[in-house]
Amino acid sequence: VEKELERYHNYPYQRISLQIAEEVIGMEESPVAALKRKRNSSIQVAVNLIKEGRAEALVSAGNTGAVVAITTLHLGLLPGVERAGIAIVIPTLKDPCLIIDVGANINPRPLHLFQYAIMAKVYAEQILQREKPRIGLLNIGEEESKGTNFVKETFSFFKSRNGNLLNFIGYIEGRDIFAGEVDCVVCDGFVGNIVLKVAESLGETITEMLRRELSRNIFSKSVSLLLKNRLKNLKKNLDYSEYGGAPLLGTQKICIIAHGASSAKAIKNAIRVAKEFGGHRINNNIVEALKKC
């Protein structure tokens, strides 16, 4: 790695310190097993640096389950938080929207989702600059009679505990997410993860279909070039790497989870998100907000 860095003559060597991490937690490994067996994984080594006060944030494109398990166990959760949740900002037809949880907690209780909503509210206010962010609970219909028992219990929990804490607008449907009808979508990590991956791949599928349509040799070169630039803008709107990593909300320290297939730009943006997160003191605000529940 040192040799590779030396190729970049002007890299800020004072600001980069290399750490040895001799083990790798594979993307397919069980997080719990990895947690026990691999003490020298890059995730564990980074978390140790934070524990020792030598680093302030973790940015990882590694095994998500392992990141969640190691940070929860070794850094701890914020006072009052029962479970950490992964929040991701996605583009919509209107303003970007925050979805929580997209994979940290696949068997949540209603309390967990309520706490996710509180954390999402704080994040949306501070990072996305939203006033009274609208919070929706993802379901298959907007009527109170619809949905699984878990979703109905969660809805009742929100109603009973909310008071004036959240601008809770009730159930929303899958179609409301990308229409930009809410600022924050709350759901369990199983559904959230599937929604995220479906959206990602459908975005790629559509731009690929479009590329095929446009490459049918009917346009002149100059027009094709113009079109390419328009397509680039569109792709940028849909490109998750532009939005950087997904913060793991609820942990004591700053933890940003990047896509396993992150490009250099995505990693850069994930580091930017970590910096913004620190600057806004979101964690303190989350703790304050949770005290009011």
Added chain:
Amino acid sequence: VEKELERYHNYPYQRISLQIAEEVIGMEESPVAALKRKRNSSIQVAVNLIKEGRAEALVSAGNTGAVVAITTLHLGLLPGVERAGIAIVIPTLKDPCLIIDVGANINPRPLHLFQYAIMAKVYAEQILQREKPRIGLLNIGEEESKGTNFVKETFSFFKSRNGNLLNFIGYIEGRDIFAGEVDCVVCDGFVGNIVLKVAESLGETITEMLRRELSRNIFSKSVSLLLKNRLKNLKKNLDYSEYGGAPLLGTQKICIIAHGASSAKAIKNAIRVAKEFGGHRINNNIVEALKKC
């Protein structure tokens, strides 16, 4: 309605017979309540016609829960079928793919999903012309250790009951659906419904983003016209109304569920799907396939 029909001079009046249905089941109504109170809804009247042998198929763009409840109760399920499931064909980067269930059964048991897979296989073979259709179980990762308890139990159920019945390829992720990695996706109706609605709205969102990009006044009129035609092709690829309605698989008779916001073309295509369904004798084949389990 008669007056409206008379405006179309050449309509095939011998082939259209009007039936009186004095009640409406609203889209927001609870299916069970509607089932009991409204004996003269269009859904109930149509189902009665099928029961009396005067009609062979139901096509409805009405309240989905009510359609599922009324057909299950009054027409019955096929021998061996425990629950009906809604199957929908969606476009992918490769060939169209069938997803079952997208909303009939939000609290399924593993057996229900296994039966859905059998029904999907028969449908994919006969309607989509696939040989040995690849069946995937929707999860948040491909490794056996991942997923909710329900998904893991379903996976074990598939492994123990399958034998050589299905070309079961195991877990698939959200990103595999639109990449076209499988012929049939099996999931519970809660997740399936959300996936469907997310995909639908994201398709609309992306084409709208694109329209905005392309209408920035930088192209000549002739180029714009060419582009519009290309966009039309793309939209057609993504337009669910082109694929017609979604068959409710497992019921004794033919039942096609159309989108609540169906256009005339979507209804036409839903009727086409009903006709194809009848011609292929899918129900008999489903019964035969289930006998082998």
